Amino acid sequence: MDAIEAENLTKYFGELLAVDHVNFQVKKGEIFGFLGPNGAGKTTTIRMLTTLARPTEGTARVAGYDVLNEPLRAKQHFGVVPEVSNVYDELSVWNNLMFAGEIYGMSKTERRRRSDELLSLLALADHRDKKARHLSKGLKRKLVLGMALVNSPEILFLDEPSSGLDVTSTRTMRDIIRQFAQRGMTVFLTTHNIEEANLLCDRVAIIVKARIVAIDSPENLKMALDASRSVEIAFKKVPPSLQDWLKASEIVNAVRKEGDKWKVFTSNPSEFLDALVGYVGREKANLLSVNTLGPSLEDVFVSLVMDEGKGGG
Amino acid sequence: MDLASSDVRTRPTRNLTAAWAVARKDMRIYYLRPGNLMFGVLFPIFLFFSFAVGRDLPAVILIPGLTAMAMFFGSSSTGAMAIPTERRTKTYERLLVAPISPISILLGQTLGGFIFGAVFAAVPIALGLAWFDMSVANPLVLVLAIAMSSFAFSALGIMFAALPSENPGDVMMLLNFVRLPLLFVSGIFIALDDVGDIGLALAAISPLTYSNDLLKWAVGGTSYFSPAVDVLGIVLFSVIFLALALWLHERARKSDRMVGKRKRAKEAASA
Numbered sequence: 001m002d003a004i005e006a007e008n009l010t011k012y013f014g015e016l017l018a019v020d021h022v023n024f025q026v027k028k029g030e031i032f033g034f035l036g037p038n039g040a041g042k043t044t045t046i047r048m049l050t051t052l053a054r055p056t057e058g059t060a061r062v063a064g065y066d067v068l069n070e071p072l073r074a075k076q077h078f079g080v081v082p083e084v085s086n087v088y089d090e091l092s093v094w095n096n097l098m099f100a101g102e103i104y105g106m107s108k109t110e111r112r113r114r115s116d117e118l119l120s121l122l123a124l125a126d127h128r129d130k131k132a133r134h135l136s137k138g139l140k141r142k143l144v145l146g147m148a149l150v151n152s153p154e155i156l157f158l159d160e161p162s163s164g165l166d167v168t169s170t171r172t173m174r175d176i177i178r179q180f181a182q183r184g185m186t187v188f189l190t191t192h193n194i195e196e197a198n199l200l201c202d203r204v205a206i207i208v209k210a211r212i213v214a215i216d217s218p219e220n221l222k223m224a225l226d227a228s229r230s231v232e233i234a235f236k237k238v239p240p241s242l243q244d245w246l247k248a249s250e251i252v253n254a255v256r257k258e259g260d261k262w263k264v265f266t267s268n269p270s271e272f273l274d275a276l277v278g279y280v281g282r283e284k285a286n287l288l289s290v291n292t293l294g295p296s297l298e299d300v301f302v303s304l305v306m307d308e309g310k311g312g313g
Numbered sequence: 314m315d316l317a318s319s320d321v322r323t324r325p326t327r328n329l330t331a332a333w334a335v336a337r338k339d340m341r342i343y344y345l346r347p348g349n350l351m352f353g354v355l356f357p358i359f360l361f362f363s364f365a366v367g368r369d370l371p372a373v374i375l376i377p378g379l380t381a382m383a384m385f386f387g388s389s390s391t392g393a394m395a396i397p398t399e400r401r402t403k404t405y406e407r408l409l410v411a412p413i414s415p416i417s418i419l420l421g422q423t424l425g426g427f428i429f430g431a432v433f434a435a436v437p438i439a440l441g442l443a444w445f446d447m448s449v450a451n452p453l454v455l456v457l458a459i460a461m462s463s464f465a466f467s468a469l470g471i472m473f474a475a476l477p478s479e480n481p482g483d484v485m486m487l488l489n490f491v492r493l494p495l496l497f498v499s500g501i502f503i504a505l506d507d508v509g510d511i512g513l514a515l516a517a518i519s520p521l522t523y524s525n526d527l528l529k530w531a532v533g534g535t536s537y538f539s540p541a542v543d544v545l546g547i548v549l550f551s552v553i554f555l556a557l558a559l560w561l562h563e564r565a566r567k568s569d570r571m572v573g574k575r576k577r578a579k580e581a582a583s584a
Contacts, residue, residue: 050410075412086403090342102334103411105327147407 001064003028003155003186004049008058011044018044020210021058026188026203028154031181033201034190037305041210042190043083046159049188050080063154076104078155079148083163085140089133093124093143096132100147111150118146122176138169145176156180158189162196174200198297206304213304221300230293231269233276234261236286245279263293328420331413335421336428343395344429348481349387356386373533376441378501380434381462381525388430388463389470389492392422393484396474409566419471419558426467427460434459447532454540455531461547462524468554469520475561495519500526505537520550 004026011019019041026032034042047053049060051071060067063077087096097118101111119125122142127135132143141161148156161177162170177200181187191197197204198218205215214221235242246255246264251272254265266272269292280287343349358379399405408418438455441447449455473488497503498512499521508516516522523538523546530536536543 052406052409072412072414075410080410082403082406084403086407088338088342088404089402091338095341099334099338100407103331103408103413105330105412 001028002026002061003030003063004032004188005061006045006049006058007060009045009048009055009060010057011041011048011053012056017210019048019055022207022210022212024205024212024215026186028186029181029184030202031177031187031189031200033197033204034188034207035192035194035197035204035301036190036207037192040207042192042207043159045207046157046188046190050078050157051075076151077153078157079151079153081141081144081148081156081158081161083159085137085144087132087135087140087143087147090131092129092131093119093135094128096143097146097150100150104151106151114150114152115146118149121179122146136169138165138172141165141169141173142176145173149180153185155186155188158187160191160193161189162191162193170196194298194301204297206301208305214300218297222297229267229269230263230265230299231272231276232258232261232263232289232291232293234288234290236288239283239285241283242285249275251275261289328414328417331411332417332421332424335408335418336424339391339395339422339425340428343391343398343425346394348394348485349390349429358383372441372445372447373529373535374504376437376445376447377528377532378525379437379440380459380528381499381521382496382501383433383437384430384459384463384524385466385492385496385521387433388426388466389473389488390485391426391429392467392470392474393488394481395422395425396471397476397478397481397484400477401479415562416559419555419562422474423464423467423471423555423558426470427464430463430466431459434463441532449532450534451531455528457544458524458527458531458547461544461551462520462527465520465524465547465551465554468551468558472554472558472561475558475565477565495521498522500537520547520554523547523550 002025004024006022006024009019009022010017022041022045024032034045036042044053048055049062049067051067051074054068062074065071065074065077067074088099091099094115097115098111101114106114119128122145124139124142124146127139132140135143145161156177158177162173165173174196177187177189187200189196189200201218203215203217204221205212206221207213239245242262243255246252246262249272251266251268252264253267256263256265264272273290273292276287276290279285396405399408409415438449438459442449470488473491474484476484476487478484498508498515499519500508500516501521503512505513505516505522505526523543526536526538527540527543527547530540530543538546
């Protein structure tokens with residue numbers, strides 16, 4: 001049995017089609033990413049899976065329970081980290097955790113044990129008696145995660161888990177998610193951060209304009225886009241003829257300037273490197289670095305979004 | 314949809330525990346909020362004294378009226394403050410994704426207002442006993458009247474909090490449109506004997522009428538309606554308010570989602 005199954009999941013808001021016949025399965029213990037641009041339907045999907053929104057069509061099963069017909073049973077098996085850190089600002093860190101446990105029907109002893117465990121796991125023990133309003137954004141995010149984990153759920157839903165966090169907090173949040181996944185928890189996360197999906201997820205579904213356009217592991221998605229292999233080059237001083245030379249080259253598909261580097265997309269990197277060596281010699285240019293790159297998940301994402309944009313008008 | 318689940322019927326203890334947890338959380342967070350203190354405590358006291366001073370009313374009329382008003386404003390303000398605030402901070406969704414039924418959530422929030430109103434009802438009673446040398450004819454009925462009235466008024470506030478707004482002021486304003494007129498037709502400032510047929514018909518549709526009348530009977534031993542009618546009236550209003558609250562909150566949830574979705578769609582379109 002899969003941890004999460006969605007079958008033709010569809011949501012209309014009046015005339016607006018927010019999620020269009022979405023199908024996917026998430027295996028137990030998997031980190032599954034839902035990647036898409038803003039407004040693609042990620043949050044609506046997660047809201048349907050967590051019983052906050054009722055699907056217009058289709059069904060979803062979470063932990064084997066139909067979210068429409070057995071919502072309370074389904075809710076017993078998952079925790080939710082929403083995009084907004086919804087902690088009770090007036091309550092202390094400890095009381096937030098205790099309250100979360102109480103509404104999950106845990107006994108006082110069990111709540112205390114679990115809250116102590118989570119405080120130490122999430123490095124929140126020093127802030128135990130601090131009111132949530134006095135926590136930094138990163139600490140609040142950790143507290144929300146703790147509240148979602150208080151009942152030791154089998155499945156964890158995270159909506160944009162690192163949204164608004166600084167680099168250090170983002171890294172910590174990802175480490176914690178990985179740690180829980182390694183213990184066998186199924187993680188379903190939505191993100192518009194491609195790097196996050198690439199670093200965290202076993203499989204990624206890319207959703208564009210309410211429809212899933214691809215589902216696979218990040219590496220398989222990248223391999224499917226072989227034409228987007230690239231060579232990244234940087235010069236100490238960029239030769240004036242560089243752009244014209246790149247434009248004239250038949251093996252160059254596209255060129256993108258990224259900071260002080262040039263990313264040259266080609267289906268034949270080795271032939272391009274031969275040509276580049278010749279060009280550098282002729283122009284007596286001072287080449288600083290050359291890197292051959294496979295397509296990134298970002299390339300895959302952009303390609304799919306653009307294809308969908310053309311198809312969808 | 315959650316209500317149809319068998320879990321709700323087979324796990325009443327769990328739902329009651331959850332309701333109590335919600336009530337205690339509301340007590341900790343919302344009781345000392347300025348809006349609650351203003352509308353729930355200061356406003357009814359000042360309004361009452363502005364009418365009572367200089368009219369030489371006996372304590373058996375004055376104290377039940379003041380008690381009923383304190384509960385009416387106090388109990389109904391708590392949910393009206395708490396729910397929109399929780400919508401804004403998204404903590405309301407925390408309750409909605411927990412394995413508890415919607416009725417438990419609303420019951421918990423009603424309990425929060427009920428305790429707030431009941432505690433503040435004790436203030437005018439204590440004032441009457443200590444200052445006006447008032448005696449209570451039926452102490453048990455007094456406790457019953459306070460408990461039942463406070464619950465009914467709290468459910469009224471919860472019902473109005475179904476207005477899909479994230480601003481407590483919006484709910485309070487709508488609630489006051491109803492609370493203030495009811496105040497003048499419920500026999501507090503003008504006795505029911507003097508209001509005439511139309512006045513009496515209006516009084517009959519106000520929960521405050523039955524609360525004030527039952528309190529008068531508990532304190533002074535006399536009332537306009539019989540205590541049985543008053544009890545029935547308060548119970549009936551409690552059931553109506555709770556049932557409507559449940560129905561309206563489910564509708565409001567849908568409209569909340571629409572607001573959020575439209576906002577997101579607009580953001581996506583402009584990106």
